[in-house]
Amino acid sequence: MADETPGFELPLLLFAGFRTLIDQLHAELARQGHPDVRPAYGFALQAIGRGGATASELGRLLGVSKQAAGKTVDRLVALGYAVRADDPADARRKVIRLTPHGVDALARSAAIFEELRAQWATALGPGRLRALEADLRAVAPLAGVRLDVPGWFGG
Template sequence: MTRSGADLALSLLGGFRALVDAATAELARRGHDDVRPVHDFAMRAIAAGADSASELGRSLSISKQSAARTIAVLEERGYVAREPDPADARRKRLQVTELGLEVLRTGEEIFDELRAQWARKIGAADFEAFEAHLSALVGAQPVRFDTPGWLARGTSG
């Protein structure tokens, strides 16, 4: 049976969705039931230097207003905080809190566990070959921070 290019794209997206849904459910079982995938993208962008709503919006390819709402939720839940900017006392910079870093570390552990489950399903050697082929096709870089905005827009821009 010949499959289409669209089938490939949907299979890859389905794999991403299956991993993210399983990780989100496991994160909830481990006490973080208020974390959503976009929160992970946002905390990673903040940890990488997006320290304002404008910068976070640009990093995630979402509006400044959407970024501000995401920040408000993350602050309310204790995952990020606003800290005084050492270079400008009038400015507050976003920082991922210890709780936020714990969530990120726990999420990484869960994804490692899910990866191991997938490897057991098809065999370690086949899974390693699959990962190598996938890296050859899409590159070794992880998904970009702007994926939430890209998905919402539905364009490649």
């Protein structure tokens, strides 16, 4: 008997799982002192990373224009998650760097994701979760993961 699940359900289920995790992450981040972090900011914080990035680099990593990246940076700076600093290699450039508040948000996000994964392991069983992760890696390798979700969704 052929599988009767329509093909369009697979991306919807994958997105629903993603959205569930992200929504739970942000609810917990808010409880832990980061109520202003939005999903797009999370991608930007990841792209900036510990090494910093210019607005152009950030735009490229996020798949958005330099101007759109600049607006995101403006908001991250206003919220205390990032600062603009002179680039030691080129005084004409500014590098966006995470503040301790930004680093804290990323560290808390990582810990919260561990908790959420543990909840999924409880709900599905550890073996089934490992199998799900292995199956997803087989069809969508982590090496192909890109941070340009905001730009990709924006078209």
